Every structure is written in C-alpha cells, then in structure tokens.
Amino acid sequence: MSFLRAARAALAGQSCLPRIFVAVVIVVVVVLAGFSISCGSSSRSTPGHNHNAYVTLPARGSVLLLHINGATGAITLGAETPQVQNTSPTGIALLPSKKFLYAVNSSSFADSISIFNVASDGTLALSGTPTPAGNGPNAAVIDPSGKYLLVTNNFGNDVSVYSIDAGSGALAEVAGSPFPANSNPAEILITPSGRFVYVTNPGIGMVTAFSFSNGVLTQLPSSPVSSGAGAFGLAVDGSEHFLYVANPAASNPPPFSSTRGNISGFTIASDGGLTPILGSPFTVTNGNGPSAVAVDPSERFVYATTPGSSFSVWCFAITPANGQLVAVTNSPFSVTAGGLFALFDPSGNYLYIGSQDAKGIAGYTYNPSTGAPSAITGSPFSTLAAPGKMVLSE
Numbered sequence: 001m002s003f004l005r006a007a008r009a010a011l012a013g014q015s016c017l018p019r020i021f022v023a024v025v026i027v028v029v030v031v032l033a034g035f036s037i038s039c040g041s042s043s044r045s046t047p048g049h050n051h052n053a054y055v056t057l058p059a060r061g062s063v064l065l066l067h068i069n070g071a072t073g074a075i076t077l078g079a080e081t082p083q084v085q086n087t088s089p090t091g092i093a094l095l096p097s098k099k100f101l102y103a104v105n106s107s108s109f110a111d112s113i114s115i116f117n118v119a120s121d122g123t124l125a126l127s128g129t130p131t132p133a134g135n136g137p138n139a140a141v142i143d144p145s146g147k148y149l150l151v152t153n154n155f156g157n158d159v160s161v162y163s164i165d166a167g168s169g170a171l172a173e174v175a176g177s178p179f180p181a182n183s184n185p186a187e188i189l190i191t192p193s194g195r196f197v198y199v200t201n202p203g204i205g206m207v208t209a210f211s212f213s214n215g216v217l218t219q220l221p222s223s224p225v226s227s228g229a230g231a232f233g234l235a236v237d238g239s240e241h242f243l244y245v246a247n248p249a250a251s252n253p254p255p256f257s258s259t260r261g262n263i264s265g266f267t268i269a270s271d272g273g274l275t276p277i278l279g280s281p282f283t284v285t286n287g288n289g290p291s292a293v294a295v296d297p298s299e300r301f302v303y304a305t306t307p308g309s310s311f312s313v314w315c316f317a318i319t320p321a322n323g324q325l326v327a328v329t330n331s332p333f334s335v336t337a338g339g340l341f342a343l344f345d346p347s348g349n350y351l352y353i354g355s356q357d358a359k360g361i362a363g364y365t366y367n368p369s370t371g372a373p374s375a376i377t378g379s380p381f382s383t384l385a386a387p388g389k390m391v392l393s394e
Helices: 003-011
Strands: 028-032 050-055 061-069 075-080 087-094 100-107 110-118 125-128 137-142 148-153 156-164 171-173 189-191 198-201 205-214 216-219 235-237 244-246 264-270 274-276 292-295 301-306 313-318 326-327 343-344 352-354 361-366 374-376 391-394
Touching: 028 244, 050 075, 061 087, 075 156, 100 137, 100 205, 100 292, 100 352, 137 189, 148 189, 156 216, 171 264, 189 391, 198 235, 198 301, 216 343, 292 343, 301 361
Parallel strands: 028 292, 028 313, 087 137, 235 292
Antiparallel strands: 028 301, 050 061, 050 391, 061 075, 087 100, 100 110, 110 125, 137 148, 148 156, 156 171, 189 198, 198 205, 205 216, 235 244, 244 264, 264 274, 292 301, 301 313, 313 326, 343 352, 352 361, 361 374
8 A cells, every 4th residue: 555545544534534645634614504685596495305415435445325304404324335345435416316326435446436225215226336446536517408527636736527427427537537626636616506616726725627528628728726724625605606715724914813814705606707706705703624615405504514612603694786795793613513524404594514533424404594503402412423424315
C-alpha cells in the first residue's frame, strides 16, 4: 500500500476529507442556512411520508440503509451491505428512479464504483463487478436527468463522467472523460437544471466551474475562481441564483479575526460564471472551520456545522435581492453537530448532519421564522461507525 493510500485509509471515517492531499489539514464544519425575509420559491411540506436514506461507512467498507420517520425525523437502522476489506467507500449517489445506488470506493488495490440494485423495501444487492474508477475517487453526484454519474478524482486532478444504462444501471465512461478539474478536486455539485457543475479545490482555495451537456464537462473561461483557504463544501439555492462555498481554513479580518473559516457567496450568471456577492466572505463571531453548506428548500436559510457542540451550527439569513448572508439571532448555536455533511430531507422539515464518530448523524428541525435548530428526539443517531456521505431517497 502506498503512503498516500495508507494515509487516506487511516483518515477514513474520521474526516470528511479522506482523500484530500495530506499536506493540508482542514478543520471540518457544516453550515446551516440562514433566515431571509422572503418565503422563497418553495416551502416545507407536511410531515408524514416515511422514506429511506443510505450512508457509506468508510471504516467498515459497507453501505448502511437508514429508515426515516416522516412524522418525527427519527432514524432507525436498516440492513448493512456485506463489508468489503481494503475498500473505503465515501461518495454515494442514488438514481432519481431509486432503482440503482452507486458507492465510490477508494481501495488499496483498485479504486472502483460499486453498483447496487435497490429493492422495493430499500435493501441493497450488489450488481456484478465494481466498475473501475479514476485515481482517488471521492465525491459523486447524478445529474437531474438520471443519465450520468459524475465522480471527483482527488489524486487524478479530474472528474470522471459515466453514462448510466437505464435498464441495468451499468456504467460506461463517456468520450473525453476524465475531464481536468485543477488541483485535488473534492466536493462536486450539479445545479438543479443540470446545466452547470461546480467543484472545490481545497489546496488552492478555488472553485472550478463547468457547463454540462450530453455528458461533457466544459470548463468555463472565467474558471477557476478564488473562494478561500481549504474551500470545500458547496450549496446552491433551488433557483440557481446563488452558490455558497465553505472555506474552513480561511482567516478573517477584525472584528472576526478570532474565528477561523468563512462562507463565500457568488451570484451565478446565465452562462454559469461566478461573481462574488457584495460583502463576501461571511462569518460569525465564534466557532471555527465550516466545511459543508446546505440551503434549506424554502431558500430562506443557509446552515453549517462543525464537530462537537460549541458554536457548532452557523445559521445565516439569505437576502433575496442579492444573496448576502446575515447571521440570525443567537447564531452560532452550541448544539451537537459534525463536519462530514449537511443535508435536508425531501420535505424540507429535517436537517441531518454527519458526525466523525459512531453517533454518526445529528438530526434537527428548525424554526421557519428564526432558523433556530431543535434536536429531533433520539438525536444523535448511531451509524455503527463514522459515516462518509449520505443520500436521501425522495
């Protein structure tokens, strides 16, 4: 096993950056969305619809099924896939049809992508032999059409794009793939329209932007753009007006110089180009290292979290006219959180945060007027080992 792969395996399950080059140490945090004076383009729905979720377990070499109670947000454990030695799955993506699930495996022998058939009860069954992946595969996303899987390759400095066979779920790399994506690409986001793709490059503090059409990534002439030291997590509003990026290692000027890390905000042009929002980057008075960002479905809040329970949840209001972020009252909140991921359930009622220990997922509801989070009964929920990434069925 090479030194880099050994280091990567040792970090799996402890950090949201298991494949980010070893020279950079990033304090992990997740950002929650802030309150705005507008109701946004969508609203929270009435609780009650039960559904499933899936989480990768890098240290166990497996994927775990989760059952989510739509009325309460509580999580119970389902079946775990057979553990595969010498693999460290992190990135995970679920087809919109919910027929197939993909887990990105970093392996000491061969990097790969596992394909699972999804049964009607949500259980997973491995389908055939894993597909070979790029060098250091990390994060994964499926485009809105369900035709393509995109995977960042941290050691390869590129993004692989695979076409998805609708019948079997099989993957085939598209012509021209992998596509250059600058140094050590980490997180990846595709906009709701499927037209644009954004990738963070933590080592150089940049965001690489692409247009996306028929499986082909074309880097924008204005890309990459500067974000901040350790640029990692990405989030976009549903209207595709604003992109927010977490910069966990960035320094701040007074009066915020005691706080490390901030959130960059960008307006998204019609061609996908990024322009910094006035006042960006945005930060808080206490807390350190935001690494993941989530915009709530109503487009009113941006939420972020850090490991631990001290000043661990940053909460901002989105100003509808220009995307500026304003810290809400009592933010940052000192509640149990984590730095691996932050995402909302399909109803928009619950926020789930990945933690670095076996109490793997913290769950919260939030006040629709103030953005203040409240723990779901039973939170945090164990995932047997520290999670990698999580995906929710809709």
